[in-house]
Amino acid sequence: MKHWLKLHWRNCTGSLRDLAERPLATLLTAAVIGIALAMPASLNLLVKNGSNLAGSWDDARDFSVYLKLDTELSKAQQLVDQIEALTGVAQVSLTSADAALADFRASSGLGEVLEELEDNPLPHTLGVRPIEDISVAELDALGQQLAQLDAVELVQIDTEWVQRLNAMLDFLRRVVLLASTLLVIGVLIIVGNTIRLDIQSRRDEIEVLKLVGASDGFVRRPFLYVGLWYGILGGLLAMLVLLLGSWLLAAPLETLVGLYASEANLLGMDWATIGWVLAGGVLSGWGGAWTAVARHLSAIQPS
Amino acid sequence: MIRFDSVTKRYDGTGEALRNLSFEVDSGEMVFLTGSSGAGKSTLLKLIALIERPTRGQVLFDGRNIARMAAREIPRHRRQLGVVFQDNKLLVERSTFDNVALPLVIAGLNDREIARRVRAALDQVGLLKKERSKPGALSLGEQQRVGIARAVVTRPRVIIADEPTGNLDPWLSLEIMKLFGRFNDIGVTMLIATHDLNLLGKLGGRRIRLENGELAEPEDDALVF
Structure with a gap:
């Protein structure tokens, strides 16, 4: 056991030393792996931020319920109580037609034109806020229920674009999954090819090792460690790319989010992302090396 | 210790390298395989090291x-x-010490034991002072001696050598053969392929002559001496 651990330690440090002796080639390979890992990771971060923003906008999915023009204010006040009693409703507010006109007059700058009107063209309006954990189906059902009330002229739901955003995010999640799979396969091929070249360049050494009694495991181990180191270095570079990207994009993104009146905080790299990127690097580096070693090492025999 | 029993080795395209070969080598014996190029000497050694497998x-x-x-x-x-x-098959990037230590590292010995045995082997071949040199800095004779040190460092019971003096001048060849003789003196079984008949006259041991992959009568002693 001690001997086994010692051999591993020797291979582990030896392979790192080998990589350090050719820094440019090592950096280039690690950079390719790093970029390949950073792409799905950054897409994932984008989707997570999108979900976060969509979640924060969910709070604003209120109904605007416009009553018929001939509805009395007293009837409107009765409706407030009636609607508040419905399942899925958190709060109902009433904006009278007079209040709405006064507000419009003040905000539109059309005061003099509006003075000319004989009748108030605006209806009484109810603002209905659903409960927080209402589902999309329940939201639709509530909208239909409100539309069937006698005094109601029009029910407007402003959540369609949030639903569209959620659908888009679902689609993007699948894109991330597909891109991640393809890029991991790419990393496997890159590492596999690098190790293959390494095996070819050390062909004589491998022959000698086998001649003096080295087992397949003994010959294989340094190459697996090289793949592992490539994966770790690639993972670290991917995190560097993500950190740099987050730093560069943070300010303009905050401005953009602010324009949509959202209070959502932007999500940066968390421990889970760091873990996934590093694990992805390690697994793809080691896996790529294993693939190359399994395929090419057995073909080299002493002659 | 080693017995060939009706062994035939056939290579695709080149025909039979060994034909129905049978012989025996006892423990502690020193045997020279002789014969012209292509007689099957190297193939025979490869079968012992399992670099090749017999056809029959x-x-x-x-x-x-x-x-x-x-x-x-x-x-x-x-x-x-x-x-x-x-061609000694040394690793050119590694020092003399590391080359000799290779079989011991594979065998899993600890560092202290490796150092002790490597230095003892290098001392036996007269290269203790060059343990840090890389093969490129050594002469052909010295490189061959490093190869021998690597072969004996694990204290094997059998040493097989394929034309170990092929690249050396007569004086160095004799020196290498004497080295093999010393290992044989301490009980190591030796099987050495060579076509250098002049050397054989100066050494003891049994001769097995191959001709076209078959056993043949050993060379005339007059020719050897």
Whole structure:
């Protein structure tokens, strides 16, 4: 056991030393792996931020319920109580037609034109806020229920674009999954090819090792460690790319989010992302090396 | 110790390298394989080191037929042998010490034991002072001696050598052969392929002559001496 651990330690440090002796080639390979890992990771971060923003906008999915023009204010006040009693409703507010006109007059700058009107063209309006954990189906059902009330002229739901955003995010999640799979396969091929070249360049050494009694495991181990180191270095570079990207994009993104009146905080790299990127690097580096070693090492025999 | 029993080795395209070969080498014996180029000497040694497998027949090593040995058992078999090549097969990037230490590292010895045995082996071949040199900085004779040190460092019971003096001048060749003689004196079984008849006259041991892959009568002593 001690001997086994010692051999591993020797291979582990030896392979790192080998990589350090050719820094440019090592950096280039690690950079390719790093970029390949950073792409799905950054897409994932984008989707997570999108979900976060969509979640924060969910709070604003209120109904605007416009009553018929001939509805009395007293009837409107009765409706407030009636609607508040419905399942899925958190709060109902009433904006009278007079209040709405006064507000419009003040905000539109059309005061003099509006003075000319004989009748108030605006209806009484109810603002209905659903409960927080209402589902999309329940939201639709509530909208239909409100539309069937006698005094109601029009029910407007402003959540369609949030639903569209959620659908888009679902689609993007699948894109991330597909891109991640393809890029991991790419990393496997890159590492596999690098190790293959390494095996070819050390062909004589491998022959000698086998001649003096080295087992397949003994010959294989340094190459697996090289793949592992490539994966770790690639993972670290991917995190560097993500950190740099987050730093560069943070300010303009905050401005953009602010324009949509959202209070959502932007999500940066968390421990889970760091873990996934590093694990992805390690697994793809080691896996790529294993693939190359399994395929090419057995073909080299002493002659 | 080593027995060939009706062994035939056929290569695709080039015909039979060995034909129905049978002979035996006892433990502690020194045997020279002689014959012209292409006679089958190297093929015979490759069958012992399991670099090749026979097409027919049995190769018995310590009573066990190694011709059908499973691939996973080959490394262990090779660790019982010391192998010396004409081109010495040293790792040019590694020092003399590291080259000799290689079989011991594979065998899993601790660093102190490795250092002790490597220095003892280098001392036996007269290269203790060059343990830090890389093969490129050594002469051909010195490189061959490093190869021999690597072959004996594990204290194998059998050493096989394929034209170990092929690249050396007569004086160095004799020196190398005397070195083999010393290992044989302490009980190591030696099987050495050579076509250098002049050397054989100066050494003891048994001769097995191959001709076109078959056993032939050993050379006339008058020719050898």
